[in-house]
Amino acid sequence: MEVQIAVAKINKYASLESGDTLEVIERPNGGLSVVLADGQTSGRGAKAVSMMVVRKVIGLLAEGVRDGAAARAASDALYTDKNAKVSCTLNIASVDLETNTIVLSRNNPSPIFICHDDQIDCMDAESSPLGVRRDIRPVITELELQPGLMIIVYTDGLTHAGKRRGQPMDVSNAIQAMMEDQDPTPQELADSLLVHAVNLDEGRPADDVSVVVLKVQTINGDTVRRMSLRLPLS
Amino acid sequence: MEVQIAVAKINKYASLESGDTLEVIERPNGGLSVVLADGQTSGRGAKAVSMMVVRKVIGLLAEGVRDGAAARAASDALYTDKNAKVSCTLNIASVDLETNTIVLSRNNPSPIFICHDDQIDCMDAESSPLGVRRDIRPVITELELQPGLMIIVYTDGLTHAGKRRGQPMDVSNAIQAMMEDQDPTPQELADSLLVHAVNLDEGRPADDVSVVVLKVQTINGDTVRRMSLRLPLS
Numbered sequence: 001m002e003v004q005i006a007v008a009k010i011n012k013y014a015s016l017e018s019g020d021t022l023e024v025i026e027r028p029n030g031g032l033s034v035v036l037a038d039g040q041t042s043g044r045g046a047k048a049v050s051m052m053v054v055r056k057v058i059g060l061l062a063e064g065v066r067d068g069a070a071a072r073a074a075s076d077a078l079y080t081d082k083n084a085k086v087s088c089t090l091n092i093a094s095v096d097l098e099t100n101t102i103v104l105s106r107n108n109p110s111p112i113f114i115c116h117d118d119q120i121d122c123m124d125a126e127s128s129p130l131g132v133r134r135d136i137r138p139v140i141t142e143l144e145l146q147p148g149l150m151i152i153v154y155t156d157g158l159t160h161a162g163k164r165r166g167q168p169m170d171v172s173n174a175i176q177a178m179m180e181d182q183d184p185t186p187q188e189l190a191d192s193l194l195v196h197a198v199n200l201d202e203g204r205p206a207d208d209v210s211v212v213v214l215k216v217q218t219i220n221g222d223t224v225r226r227m228s229l230r231l232p233l234s
Numbered sequence: 235m236e237v238q239i240a241v242a243k244i245n246k247y248a249s250l251e252s253g254d255t256l257e258v259i260e261r262p263n264g265g266l267s268v269v270l271a272d273g274q275t276s277g278r279g280a281k282a283v284s285m286m287v288v289r290k291v292i293g294l295l296a297e298g299v300r301d302g303a304a305a306r307a308a309s310d311a312l313y314t315d316k317n318a319k320v321s322c323t324l325n326i327a328s329v330d331l332e333t334n335t336i337v338l339s340r341n342n343p344s345p346i347f348i349c350h351d352d353q354i355d356c357m358d359a360e361s362s363p364l365g366v367r368r369d370i371r372p373v374i375t376e377l378e379l380q381p382g383l384m385i386i387v388y389t390d391g392l393t394h395a396g397k398r399r400g401q402p403m404d405v406s407n408a409i410q411a412m413m414e415d416q417d418p419t420p421q422e423l424a425d426s427l428l429v430h431a432v433n434l435d436e437g438r439p440a441d442d443v444s445v446v447v448l449k450v451q452t453i454n455g456d457t458v459r460r461m462s463l464r465l466p467l468s
Contacts (some may be wrong), residue, residue, distance in 0.1 A: 001467045009459040023259060024463065028285060032465060044368070051262060055296045062289045095465065145467070187462045194458060210244065219466055224428060225243040228421045229258065229461040231266060232453055233235045 001147055002219045003095050005034060006186035008194040008211050012042050012157070013204035019046025020155050020210040026057040030097030033061050034212055038089045038108075038155040040129075042208060053078060053088045053130060067081045071130070071138040075107065078131030088131040090138070091153045093214055100145045102214070105138040110159055113175055114143065115150040120179065122172055141178045149216040150186075157209030158193060162200030169200050186213035235381055236453045237329050239268060240420035242428040244444050246276050246391070247438035253280025254389050254444040259292040264331030267295050268446055272342075273391040274324045274363075276442060287312060287364060288399075299453070301326045301339045305364070307374040309341065312365030318447055321363040325387045327448055334379045336448070339372040344393055347386040348377065354413065356406055383450040391443030392427060396434030403434050410450045420447035 011018045019039045026032050027098035035057050039049030053074045060070040071090055078088055089108035096103050104112055104123070127139045143149060152175060159168040174196050178184050182194065190211040197209050245252045253273045260266050268290050273283030277436035287308045295303035305324055312322055323342035330337050338346055338357070361373045377383060386409060395403040408430050412418050418426065424445040431443050 003465040003467065005461075005463050005465075007459070007461040010457065012278045021260065022461075024461070026255065026285070027255060051260070051296070055293075059289075059293060060287070097467070187460065191460070192459070195244045223244065223466045224425070225241070225463075225465060226421065226425070227239075227241040227256075227258070227461070227463040229239050229459075231239075231459060233237065233331065 001145065001216060003216045004071070004186045004217070006190045006213045008190040010194060010198065010205055010209050012206065012208050013201070015042055015208070017044055017047045018208040019043065019050055020157070020208045021047065021050035022210055022212070023054050023058050023224045025061055027062045027096065028062060031095040033058070033067070033094040034072065035061070035156065036091045036153060036210055036212060038208065038210070040087045049078070049086055049088050052081070053090055056093065067094055067103050067137055068140055071105050071107055072136065073104065073153055075130035075136040075146065076134070079134065082131060084132055087132045087153065089129045093151060093153055093212065095145070102143045102145060102149065102151065102216070103140040104143070104151065104153070107136065107138045108156070110154060110156045112141070113151070113152040113172070115175070115179060116148055120172065120176055145216055147216055147218045151214040152189070152193070153212045155208065155210045156195070157205065157207035158197050158211060160207045161197035161205070164201065164206055167200055169197055186215045189213045235379065235450060238420045238449045238451070240424045240447045242421070242424040244428060244432065244439055244443050246440065246442050247435070249277055249442070251278055251281045252275065252442040253282065253284055254391070254442045255284035255288045256444055256446070257288050257292050259295055261328065262296060262298045265329040267301070267326055267328040268448070269295070270325045270387060270389065270444055270446060272442065274321045283312070283320055283322050284313070287324055291324065291326065301328055301337050302372055302374055305339050305341055305369065309364035309370040310368070313368065316365060318366060321366045321387065323363045327385060327387055327446060329379070336377045336379060336385065336389070336450070337384065338375040338377070338465065341370065341372045341463060342390070344390045346375070347406070349384040349386070349409070349413060350382055354410055362417065374394065378451055381450055381452045385448040386423070386427070387446045388427070388439070389440065389442065389444045390447060392431050394441045395431035395439070395443070398435065398440055401434055405433055420449045423431035423447045
């Protein structure tokens with residue numbers, strides 16, 4: 001088997017800094033975790049909040065702390081630091097090679113989509129962002145690592161797209177259309193969802209948007225780990 | 235402008251864990267840093283050392299600590315923890331948007347290659363790995379961010395390739411051949427160097443090998459940040 005992960009990320013129009021922060025970190029007992037946070041509002045303040053949350057979470061995961069405990073700790077730290085006045089969404093998607101599972105932790109009203117075979121499930125159980133009160137806990141979904149599994153995680157910029165013009169994006173439909181038409185690579189799917197959102201906002205995204213796609217498939221080729229990334233500079 | 239970064243990484247033959255650890259982290263004042271460490275020996279012990287060093291460095295960089303100070307701190311921490319008995323190489327390649335430079339910090343006898351226009355420079359000033367004594371300092375090279383710049387960083391697995399058979403890899407020649415023949419993407423160049431090394435070891439790498447290629451070019455397309463990665467599972 002192999003896991004492929006793709007990310008597409010764009011700033012709110014005319015905003016130099018994204019309120020979204022995403023990091024990928026290797027897990028100490030095997031596998032990796034993608035950590036995505038979206039700080040309340042946008043710009044510099046939001047960036048500081050989402051970076052603080054992601055830094056806290058990856059620091060704990062690197063020490064072997066479980067994902068759920070890391071999310072709770074980040075929430076309590078944010079709550080304490082900001083006096084319950086600032087919220088931040090958090091998604092952790094982990095490939096855990098100790099348990100051979102994918103662990104999805106969600107503190108985000110935006111759902112996660114899980115595709116397997118021809119089925120697309122929308123995981124939209126109620127979920128609160130971090131930092132707004134004591135006792136925040138993530139919604140956790142654990143899935144067996146098996147070929148054909150595809151997971152789509154995003155920040156609320158995707159669902160806000162088009163709202164300004166009264167044509168909000170239907171993420172579920174967009175995913176379904178992509179999956180029916182072709183067998184998209186994770187990068188194609190992430191790019192396509194992002195482009196769809198940007199088009200609905202007429203090329204001027206109303207919010208920061210981040211899309212993460214994780215796919216498990218039978219191994220295809222060598223055993224080389226690869227990563228490539230692109231950072232456009234202003 | 236845009237920066238593209240590619241990584242190719244393979245384990246020593248028949249080794250479940252790589253002694254090399256690589257993480258990419260966003261810098262708090264803009265840009266990102268690639269942090270690559272190679273722990274002494276191989277397998278589980280080496281992995282623990284390189285993870286400890288990388289974790290220390292990314293934690294400090296995330297707080298805004300300068301690259302050189304982070305490398306010194308990681309060296310002192312390793313020296314103290316392991317009583318000067320364990321060494322670890324460290325390379326940090328940072329795209330620093332505060333200074334609009336690329337900052338390369340090297341605690342590694344293996345050189346770094348810097349290509350610009352048709353020129354290929356081998357940066358091989360003497361450099362000590364972390365942890366072996368007090369007062370370890372990195373060799374630092376700072377370069378203006380400008381299109382056409384390409385940087386190649388790797389762990390010593392690349393230079394060890396072929397030694398077993400008395401045909402050690404000539405990294406400089408391999409880079410030159412790639413650059414003359416074509417205008418390789420960073421991923422093509424990283425893959426090509428890795429494949430060359432694996433072939434010299436007859437498909438059974440004698441050591442963990444990691445290759446990082448960083449390229450600066452004029453912006454080509456949209457302003458979307460992208461990342462894709464592949465994790466082969468055993």
